[in-house]
Amino acid sequence: MSEPDWKTVAEPTDEAGARIVLGLLESESIPARIKSNVPVPGLPISFQVQVNSGFVERAQSLLAGAQFSEDELASLAIASPPVDEP
Numbered sequence: 001m002s003e004p005d006w007k008t009v010a011e012p013t014d015e016a017g018a019r020i021v022l023g024l025l026e027s028e029s030i031p032a033r034i035k036s037n038v039p040v041p042g043l044p045i046s047f048q049v050q051v052n053s054g055f056v057e058r059a060q061s062l063l064a065g066a067q068f069s070e071d072e073l074a075s076l077a078i079a080s081p082p083v084d085e086p
Contacts, residue, residue: 006050018047
């Protein structure tokens with residue numbers, strides 16, 4: 001069986017923001033993952049939230065209705081317990 005095709009739907013500025021977006025998508029049963037370049041020394045850290053290509057439109061629609069400012073993402077991240085990644 002082939003690997004699913006993942007598409008980026010959000011590029012939060014930090015890990016906390018990426019985890020919040022991931023949680024929102026997963027709460028709606030949208031398969032999602034966080035991709036980051038953290039292990040690459042010397043590069044600025046970047047985060048991408050990706051969904052299976054069959055869910056891109058649904059994810060974009062959901063995220064368009066749930067836009068958060070950086071301050072809101074930070075306060076949500078502080079208030080939320082960490083989510084374990086598989």
